Amino acid sequence: MALTPKRKRFCEEYVKDKDAHAAAVRAGYAEKTAKNAEKSILNNVEVRTYLAELMQDDKTAGADEVIGYLSSVMRGKEKNEVLARIGGGAQSIAEIDVSARERLKAAELLGKRYNLFKDSLEVNGVTKIIFSGEGELSE
Numbered sequence: 001m002a003l004t005p006k007r008k009r010f011c012e013e014y015v016k017d018k019d020a021h022a023a024a025v026r027a028g029y030a031e032k033t034a035k036n037a038e039k040s041i042l043n044n045v046e047v048r049t050y051l052a053e054l055m056q057d058d059k060t061a062g063a064d065e066v067i068g069y070l071s072s073v074m075r076g077k078e079k080n081e082v083l084a085r086i087g088g089g090a091q092s093i094a095e096i097d098v099s100a101r102e103r104l105k106a107a108e109l110l111g112k113r114y115n116l117f118k119d120s121l122e123v124n125g126v127t128k129i130i131f132s133g134e135g136e137l138s139e
Helices: 005-017 020-027 031-035 045-057 063-074 100-113
Strands: 079-087 090-097
Touching: 005 020, 005 045, 020 031, 063 100
Parallel strands: none
Antiparallel strands: 079 090
């Protein structure tokens, strides 16, 4: 039997913070079910199998992935999620473009990675230093 879309979503949410209750709420389960998510959802064999697959794929980001992400932020291709009022005290999630500050920070981090900025003077080779005006020491 295949996972239901809600259980699949639960698994995807669970790997984010390993909090079964919060993952169940974010996946759309009722509060009563979410309270018992540890017992009811996590004990399902299909859920446990899918979680094992997701966690195996959940590896630390490599250099290429980080550089790719920073590049997409710098180019304005990423979005931020914010809460927006929709009336009657309700809110919805809206996507907005990343700010100029975030884009600048991504550019700065990329620049540091590729040594585009120099904070100090590099001297290569041999340089002869001559001190003028200094004579012999006298007593």
